[in-house]
Amino acid sequence: MKNKILLAIAWAWVTIPLGWGVYQSLQKSMPLFFDR
């Protein structure tokens, strides 16, 4: 059980900032699809 909690924390630790970074990049790339 302890191992599973640690696994969840460890993966959340890296996926949350990575997800935020991808979201920021997607936002930055929006003009590519919607601007003329």
Added chain:
Amino acid sequence: MTFLSREATIARPGFSRWLVPPAAISVHICIGEVYGFSVFNVPLTQAGAGWTIPQVGWVYSIALVMLGMSAAVFGKWVDRGGPRKTMVVSCVCFCGGLLISALGVKLKSLWMVYLGYGFLGGIGLGLGYISPVSTLIKWFPDRPGMATGMAIMGFGGGALIGAPLGVRLMDQFKSTTSVGVAEAFLVMSILYAISMLFGASLVRVPPEDWKPDGWEPGPHGQPMMTNARIGVDRAWKTPQFWCLWMVLCMNVSAGIGILGQASKMCSDMFGVSPAVGGGFAGLLSIFNMGGRFFWSSISDHTGRKTVYSIYFLFGAILYCAVPWTQSTQNKTLFVVVTAIIITMYGGGFATIPAYLRDLFGTYQIGAIHGRLITAWSVAAIVGPSLVNYISTAKIEAGVPHAEAYNSTMYLMAGLLVIGLVANLLVQPVDAKYRITESPKDQEK
């Protein structure tokens, strides 16, 4: 300092190997910030010290050169000292470098910024980059490509986090007397230190002779793979090492040809606004990150030689197609083609550790990888120089801006063909390079 020693990091029974990839990524997402350093260039010139963009640009160059040099020089120590000690030293160098740079900005001393972020931070980059490689390969002998691909994907993702984080922090701390760079460096050094130390506390090495349940080492289905032990001092005398050095150098040089000028290239070729060009660069960063995981995982099934042949052959065809997308003004096709190219650029970075493992075994794999990274440092200088020189020469010769990149694309395709030849020349390492005595005898 027993907590940092290799012996203290040997995993106890019940430890999940799936904790090691997030430990590695925790370090790589921090040091990958170097890719996003350009967001500080203009603010640094506005810091009131009279610095110019070319002067500030040296910070990034010094950091990348030190990355390659430190990885090459300290690789053996990394393998001996273990991942935790290396991650902590990497943290001290990288975050300490940020702190010294913050002080340098406050004191308006560019040399302190060079020393901090460039020199010391660069050493932290090199150590941090290779620190988890051998550990991951030992934990995942069944999927070495996927395992190292995850860590190196984190490095690609570091830019996605570091650049917007830096911009937000500078906005937060901007005042009438400060552009906020020093404060941003300070906060980033604290945040990154927390993440890197978390990774260092989490990492474990497998016990001697550990293997995943139900997995048996060799005979491998792929003839290129070996269980032999080949040390770094012998490895770099083999033709295979230099073939792979060329493979990495050509792959990186070609990829930088697009990544380094993505925004401007898109604007020039399709007449779109700088905002759209910036959006294109942002999109490529995501594909760069994703390609690192995707292609390196694929390589576990296809074999490393096959996957690199795909990068180079398919990549060369796609580079040649870029001028055609411009001539037809098909922006969507242009984005698709360049996005695929960039996934393979990232994949080339991420698959190299597993390729080295196949050829030289796991003994001193970190040190061998460290020496190979010098190819990255060389490519980081050669690639952009080639691209800038050719496109500038074309424009000065009267070629329209929209078509000035065509020659560059054909040149990049040529570089990939050289990489393809180098890859095809890779053969299993001759048995005479193998080490027969035990590791303890080696250390005597």
